[in-house]
Amino acid sequence: MTPQTLGTGDWNSLTTLLLTLWLFAFVTITFAISLLLGHAVIPSLAYTRQLPRLVRFLRPIFYVVAAIALGIDVFIVLQLGGQLGILQNIYPRFLI
Numbered sequence: 001m002t003p004q005t006l007g008t009g010d011w012n013s014l015t016t017l018l019l020t021l022w023l024f025a026f027v028t029i030t031f032a033i034s035l036l037l038g039h040a041v042i043p044s045l046a047y048t049r050q051l052p053r054l055v056r057f058l059r060p061i062f063y064v065v066a067a068i069a070l071g072i073d074v075f076i077v078l079q080l081g082g083q084l085g086i087l088q089n090i091y092p093r094f095l096i
Contacts, residue, residue, distance in 0.1 A: 003051060006090065008091060010086060010090065013083070013086040014086060015085070016083060017080075017083045019084060020079060020083060021080070024073065024075060024076045024077070024080070027069050027072050027073050027076065028069075028073055028085060030065070030069045031066050031069035031070050032062075032072060033064040034062045034065040034069060035062070035063075035066040037058045037062045038058075038060075038061075038062030038063045038065075038066060039059075039062075041062075042056065042059050042062070043056070043057060043059070083084055
């Protein structure tokens with residue numbers, strides 16, 4: 001299978017796709033860390049009194065950050081659906 005020749009528009013589309021994938025990875029890591037801190041680390045350390053009790057009030061902030069990151073992730077996945085069409089232009093057949 002030979003790929004098609006890439007033009008300037010194709011390279012721009014590939015750049016946009018790659019940046020979107022990097023943004024998706026960054027936002028997913030932000031979601032995971034925020035949810036982990038808010039749901040596991042802070043309650044555990046507050047229960048064992050290794051952190052002051054006032055730190056427990058940070059939990060809702062981490063939950064809000066995680067919810068926003070999840071919403072952005074869903075939006076990015078919906079955007080990726082339209083951007084993956086460039087791969088069809090480069091490789092007309094995915095399956096042999």
